[in-house]
Amino acid sequence: DGGITQSPKYLFRKEGQNVTLSCEQNLNHDAMYWYRQDPGQGLRLIYYSQIVNDFQKGDIAEGYSVSREKKESFPLTVTSAQKNPTAFYLCASSMTGQSYEQYFGPGTRLTVT
Amino acid sequence: GESVGLHLPTLSVQEGDNSIINCAYSNSASDYFIWYKQESGKGPQFIIDIRSNMDKRQGQRVTVLLNKTVKHLSLQIAATQPGDSAVYFCAELGGGADGLTFGKGTHLIIQP
Numbered sequence: 641d642g643g644i645t646q647s648p649k650y651l652f653r654k655e656g657q658n659v660t661l662s663c664e665q666n667l668n669h670d671a672m673y674w675y676r677q678d679p680g681q682g683l684r685l686i687y688y689s690q691i692v693n694d695f696q697k698g699d700i701a702e703g704y705s706v707s708r709e710k711k712e713s714f715p716l717t718v719t720s721a722q723k724n725p726t727a728f729y730l731c732a733s734s735m736t737g738q739s740y741e742q743y744f745g746p747g748t749r750l751t752v753t
Numbered sequence: 754g755e756s757v758g759l760h761l762p763t764l765s766v767q768e769g770d771n772s773i774i775n776c777a778y779s780n781s782a783s784d785y786f787i788w789y790k791q792e793s794g795k796g797p798q799f800i801i802d803i804r805s806n807m808d809k810r811q812g813q814r815v816t817v818l819l820n821k822t823v824k825h826l827s828l829q830i831a832a833t834q835p836g837d838s839a840v841y842f843c844a845e846l847g848g849g850a851d852g853l854t855f856g857k858g859t860h861l862i863i864q865p
Contacts, residue, residue, distance in 0.1 A: 644796075675855075680762075682842060682855035683797075730796050741787060742853060744796035 643667065644745035646731050651750045653725075661716045661748045663731035672714035673732040673742060676700060683730060689714055690736070718750065725752045765862040772833045774859045776826040776843035783845040787853065788817060788828045790839045797842060800828070830861075838863045 644665040653659045665672065671690045675683040685698030689708040703722025708714055714733075718725045728749050732742040766772045778786070784805040789797035801812045803819050803826075810817050816829040826843050840860050844853040 646796075680857070682857045683844075683853075684855075685853075732796075741799050741802060743799070744789075747794070747796045749794075 644731060644733055644743055646729075646745035646748050649746065649748060651748055653750070653752050655752055656720045657752075658717055658719050659725075659750065659752075661718065661729055661731075661750070663714045663716065663745060664712055665714075665731075665733045665743075665745075666712060667733055667743060668711070669733035669735055669743070670711070671734045671736060672708070673734075674698075674704070674706065674714070674716045675730045675732065677728040677730060677747075686716065686729075718752075725750060762857070763860045763862065765864055766833050767864050768833060768835060770833055772828075772830040772837070772861060774828045774830075774841050774861065776828075776856055778824050778826060778843070778845050780845060780854075781821075781824065783854075785846040786817070786819060786826050787844045787846075788815075788826075789842045789844060789855075790837075791842065791858070792839045800841075833861075833863055835863050835865075837861060 647662045673688040674686040676686055677683050684700050686704050687695055687698055687706040689695035692708055692711050695706050695708050703719055705717045728747050730747045731745040734742045787802045788800040790800050791797040801815050801817045803810045803817045808819050814831045818827045840858040842855050842858045844855045846853050
């Protein structure tokens with residue numbers, strides 16, 4: 641089956657710890673994205689990558705980091721510098737960086753206490 | 754900054770009725786629009802898209818209308834079913850960004 645997987649579905653961390661969220665796709669898409677969704681809110685773009693070994697900051701990149709060492713994988717690290725890390729995190733991919741549908745993973749709900 | 758938004762946060766309709774969900778956008782340079790459906794605790798799912806050179810596109814039970822004059826986008830769902838209950842987002846692409854800009858969403862509630 642082709643698609644995007646995110647793991648784990650639920651993640652709990654103590655404040656001050658870094659945590660890495662996994663995102664893998666087997667759709668052979670070049671572009672990948674990370675969004676954050678807060679309750680009752682739309683999606684906000686954290687980081688995106690159009691090609692391996694390259695990525696750009698989105699609207700709310702502060703406190704987050706990413707890597708794109710493989711086409712299939714785009715992990716997101718939520719660092720201790722992120723002041724309000726508790727949220728629902730969504731990963732997406734698309735055929736190119738523009739003008740194509742983005743396919744979303746099932747999301748990871750991160751709770752930091 | 755430019756943004757995409759929705760007129761109503763919640764829409765309640767009777768099962769079997771048609772639903773219309775609206776979206777206003779402000780970036781006149783946007784050339785591609787998508788409607789997504791998001792069920793609780795899940796990622797958004799693509800419903801239908803439309804490019805700026807079109808004003809209407811139909812899918813299965815859904816129709817998207819684009820009015821570029823007033824920068825308005827709507828999603829029509831025919832014969833609404835209980836499974837249509839979800840939050841619906843419009844998203845736009847264009848104007849220099851390399852990601853979609855999403856509206857806040859409309860929660861569609863289906864009354865039996």
